[in-house]
Amino acid sequence: MRLVTLIIVCVLGCRAQTQEAAATFHTGTALVRVDVQVLNNGRPVSGLDASDFVLRDEGAERKPDFFGRESEPLEVMIVLDVSGSMGRMLKQMAEAARQALARLGQADRVGVAFFARRLTIAEDLTDDRVLVERVIRDAPLARDLGAGTSINEALLELTGWWRLKPPFAGRRAIVILTDNGGMHYQAPDEKVIAALSELNIVLNAIVPENAKPPGPAGKPGEDV
Structure with missing residues:
Protein backbone atom coordinates (compact mmCIF):
# COMPACT_ATOMS: atom_id res chain seq x y z
CA MET A 1 0.00 0.00 0.00
CA ARG A 2 1.60 3.25 -1.14
CA LEU A 3 1.17 6.19 1.21
CA VAL A 4 2.47 9.71 1.52
CA THR A 5 4.30 10.40 4.76
CA LEU A 6 4.47 13.77 6.48
CA ILE A 7 6.67 14.09 9.53
CA ILE A 8 6.63 16.95 12.02
CA VAL A 9 9.18 17.60 14.70
CA CYS A 10 7.60 19.68 17.46
CA VAL A 11 9.63 21.34 20.18
CA LEU A 12 7.85 20.59 23.43
CA GLY A 13 9.84 22.75 25.75
CA CYS A 14 13.06 24.65 26.23
CA ARG A 15 14.44 25.97 29.48
CA ALA A 16 17.72 27.73 30.15
CA GLN A 17 19.30 27.92 33.57
CA THR A 18 21.95 30.56 34.05
CA GLN A 19 24.80 29.40 36.23
CA GLU A 20 28.29 30.67 36.83
CA ALA A 21 29.86 27.83 34.83
CA ALA A 22 27.53 27.53 31.84
CA ALA A 23 23.91 27.58 30.76
CA THR A 24 22.09 24.25 30.57
CA PHE A 25 19.35 23.78 28.01
CA HIS A 26 16.63 21.17 28.40
CA THR A 27 14.69 20.32 25.25
CA GLY A 28 12.33 17.67 24.06
CA THR A 29 10.97 16.70 20.67
CA ALA A 30 8.04 14.65 19.49
CA LEU A 31 8.11 13.04 16.06
CA VAL A 32 4.59 12.84 14.67
CA ARG A 33 4.06 10.72 11.59
CA VAL A 34 1.01 11.29 9.41
CA ASP A 35 0.21 8.74 6.70
CA VAL A 36 -1.95 10.00 3.85
CA GLN A 37 -3.39 8.26 0.81
CA VAL A 38 -5.03 10.49 -1.82
CA LEU A 39 -7.52 8.85 -4.17
CA ASN A 40 -9.49 10.11 -7.16
CA ASN A 41 -12.40 7.82 -8.02
CA GLY A 42 -10.62 5.04 -6.16
CA ARG A 43 -7.28 5.54 -7.91
CA PRO A 44 -4.13 6.92 -6.25
CA VAL A 45 -3.18 10.47 -7.20
CA SER A 46 0.50 10.81 -8.13
CA GLY A 47 2.87 13.77 -8.38
CA LEU A 48 1.86 15.42 -5.09
CA ASP A 49 4.32 17.35 -2.94
CA ALA A 50 4.26 19.09 0.44
CA SER A 51 2.62 22.24 -0.98
CA ASP A 52 -0.48 20.22 -1.91
CA PHE A 53 -1.28 19.50 1.75
CA VAL A 54 -2.49 21.61 4.67
CA LEU A 55 -1.60 20.09 8.04
CA ARG A 56 -3.24 21.33 11.25
CA ASP A 57 -2.68 20.37 14.87
CA GLU A 58 -5.61 21.39 17.10
CA GLY A 59 -6.47 24.10 14.58
CA ALA A 60 -2.94 25.49 14.24
CA GLU A 61 -1.31 25.04 10.85
CA ARG A 62 1.97 23.12 10.95
CA LYS A 63 4.76 22.93 8.41
CA PRO A 64 6.01 19.38 7.76
CA ASP A 65 9.69 18.89 8.52
CA PHE A 66 9.85 15.97 6.13
CA PHE A 67 7.76 14.89 3.16
CA GLY A 68 8.27 11.66 1.29
CA ARG A 69 6.64 8.89 -0.70
CA GLU A 70 7.27 5.39 0.43
CA SER A 71 5.81 1.93 0.45
CA GLU A 72 6.03 -0.12 3.64
CA PRO A 73 4.51 -3.47 4.56
Missing part, protein backbone atom coordinates in the same frame (compact mmCIF):
# COMPACT_ATOMS: atom_id res chain seq x y z
CA LEU A 74 1.24 -3.35 6.45
CA GLU A 75 -0.21 -5.49 9.22
CA VAL A 76 -3.98 -5.09 9.28
CA MET A 77 -6.63 -6.74 11.42
CA ILE A 78 -10.14 -6.90 9.99
CA VAL A 79 -12.53 -6.84 12.95
CA LEU A 80 -16.13 -7.91 12.30
CA ASP A 81 -19.04 -7.17 14.62
CA VAL A 82 -21.05 -10.42 14.79
CA SER A 83 -23.52 -9.27 17.46
CA GLY A 84 -27.23 -9.91 17.03
CA SER A 85 -27.92 -6.29 16.04
CA MET A 86 -25.97 -6.76 12.82
CA GLY A 87 -28.56 -9.23 11.49
CA ARG A 88 -28.64 -9.37 7.70
CA MET A 89 -26.09 -6.57 7.51
CA LEU A 90 -23.37 -9.00 8.54
CA LYS A 91 -23.19 -10.63 5.11
CA GLN A 92 -22.93 -7.20 3.47
CA MET A 93 -20.19 -6.14 5.88
CA ALA A 94 -18.31 -9.38 5.26
CA GLU A 95 -18.42 -8.62 1.54
CA ALA A 96 -17.04 -5.11 2.24
CA ALA A 97 -14.22 -6.71 4.21
CA ARG A 98 -13.36 -8.99 1.31
CA GLN A 99 -13.27 -5.98 -1.00
CA ALA A 100 -10.84 -4.27 1.36
CA LEU A 101 -8.45 -7.19 0.90
CA ALA A 102 -8.06 -6.28 -2.76
CA ARG A 103 -6.34 -3.01 -1.79
CA LEU A 104 -3.54 -4.72 0.12
CA GLY A 105 -0.06 -5.22 -1.30
CA GLN A 106 1.77 -8.51 -1.68
CA ALA A 107 4.01 -7.80 1.31
CA ASP A 108 1.05 -6.98 3.59
CA ARG A 109 -0.29 -9.41 6.19
CA VAL A 110 -3.87 -9.55 7.37
CA GLY A 111 -5.73 -11.21 10.21
CA VAL A 112 -9.39 -11.49 11.23
CA ALA A 113 -11.16 -11.04 14.55
CA PHE A 114 -14.85 -11.39 15.48
CA PHE A 115 -16.51 -9.70 18.43
CA ALA A 116 -19.83 -9.21 20.17
CA ARG A 117 -19.70 -9.20 23.97
CA ARG A 118 -16.29 -10.87 23.70
CA LEU A 119 -13.55 -10.89 21.06
CA THR A 120 -11.89 -13.85 19.40
CA ILE A 121 -8.99 -13.98 16.95
CA ALA A 122 -10.46 -15.95 14.06
CA GLU A 123 -7.24 -15.91 12.03
CA ASP A 124 -3.77 -14.71 12.95
CA LEU A 125 -1.78 -12.40 10.69
CA THR A 126 -1.01 -14.17 7.44
CA ASP A 127 -0.28 -13.54 3.77
CA ASP A 128 -2.72 -16.30 2.73
CA ARG A 129 -5.56 -14.24 1.23
CA VAL A 130 -7.61 -17.28 0.25
CA LEU A 131 -7.64 -18.43 3.87
CA VAL A 132 -8.59 -14.97 5.11
CA GLU A 133 -11.46 -14.70 2.62
CA ARG A 134 -12.79 -18.06 3.80
CA VAL A 135 -12.65 -16.97 7.44
CA ILE A 136 -14.48 -13.72 6.63
CA ARG A 137 -17.12 -15.64 4.69
CA ASP A 138 -17.79 -17.73 7.79
CA ALA A 139 -18.39 -14.65 9.97
CA PRO A 140 -22.21 -15.09 10.06
CA LEU A 141 -21.63 -18.48 11.73
CA ALA A 142 -19.81 -16.97 14.73
CA ARG A 143 -22.55 -16.96 17.37
CA ASP A 144 -20.76 -17.91 20.60
CA LEU A 145 -19.36 -14.52 21.65
CA GLY A 146 -22.13 -13.40 23.99
CA ALA A 147 -24.90 -10.81 23.77
CA GLY A 148 -24.04 -7.17 23.25
CA THR A 149 -21.59 -5.03 21.29
CA SER A 150 -18.45 -4.23 23.30
CA ILE A 151 -16.56 -2.18 20.72
CA ASN A 152 -14.04 -0.43 22.96
CA GLU A 153 -13.39 -3.53 25.02
CA ALA A 154 -12.71 -5.47 21.81
CA LEU A 155 -10.27 -2.84 20.59
CA LEU A 156 -8.42 -2.84 23.92
CA GLU A 157 -8.16 -6.63 23.89
CA LEU A 158 -6.87 -6.50 20.33
CA THR A 159 -4.16 -3.96 21.19
CA GLY A 160 -3.11 -6.19 24.09
CA TRP A 161 -2.84 -9.14 21.71
CA TRP A 162 -0.81 -7.04 19.26
CA ARG A 163 1.51 -5.86 22.01
CA LEU A 164 2.77 -9.44 22.39
CA LYS A 165 3.72 -9.69 18.73
CA PRO A 166 7.35 -9.33 17.56
CA PRO A 167 8.51 -5.80 16.61
CA PHE A 168 7.30 -4.71 13.18
CA ALA A 169 8.98 -2.07 11.02
CA GLY A 170 5.95 -1.32 8.85
CA ARG A 171 2.51 0.09 9.56
CA ARG A 172 -0.31 -1.39 11.62
CA ALA A 173 -4.01 -0.80 11.11
CA ILE A 174 -7.41 -1.99 12.28
CA VAL A 175 -10.46 -1.99 10.02
CA ILE A 176 -13.56 -2.49 12.15
CA LEU A 177 -16.94 -3.22 10.56
CA THR A 178 -19.81 -2.54 12.95
CA ASP A 179 -23.23 -0.92 13.35
CA ASN A 180 -21.69 1.18 16.18
CA GLY A 181 -24.40 0.12 18.59
CA GLY A 182 -22.29 -0.54 21.69
CA MET A 183 -21.84 1.26 24.99
CA HIS A 184 -18.48 1.59 26.68
CA TYR A 185 -18.79 2.49 30.36
CA GLN A 186 -15.88 0.23 31.37
CA ALA A 187 -13.59 1.25 28.49
CA PRO A 188 -13.78 4.98 27.71
CA ASP A 189 -12.59 6.34 24.39
CA GLU A 190 -9.50 7.95 25.93
CA LYS A 191 -8.19 4.58 27.06
CA VAL A 192 -8.64 3.09 23.60
CA ILE A 193 -6.99 6.07 21.89
CA ALA A 194 -4.01 5.83 24.24
CA ALA A 195 -3.59 2.10 23.55
CA LEU A 196 -3.78 2.60 19.78
CA SER A 197 -1.34 5.51 19.90
CA GLU A 198 1.16 3.53 21.96
CA LEU A 199 1.42 0.91 19.22
CA ASN A 200 1.04 3.42 16.35
CA ILE A 201 -2.10 1.64 15.10
CA VAL A 202 -4.45 3.45 12.72
CA LEU A 203 -8.14 2.71 13.30
CA ASN A 204 -10.63 2.80 10.42
CA ALA A 205 -14.35 2.09 10.72
CA ILE A 206 -16.87 0.91 8.14
CA VAL A 207 -20.50 1.27 9.23
CA PRO A 208 -23.79 0.58 7.41
CA GLU A 209 -25.54 3.48 5.73
CA ASN A 210 -28.27 3.78 8.36
CA ALA A 211 -26.03 3.21 11.39
CA LYS A 212 -25.24 5.87 13.95
CA PRO A 213 -21.98 7.58 12.90
CA PRO A 214 -19.06 7.64 15.35
CA GLY A 215 -19.26 10.59 17.74
CA PRO A 216 -16.45 12.78 19.08
CA ALA A 217 -14.03 11.11 21.46
CA GLY A 218 -13.56 12.22 25.00
CA LYS A 219 -16.77 11.34 26.88
CA PRO A 220 -16.80 7.98 28.65
CA GLY A 221 -19.87 5.91 27.92
CA GLU A 222 -20.48 7.27 24.45
CA ASP A 223 -20.16 5.33 21.21
CA VAL A 224 -16.86 5.47 19.41
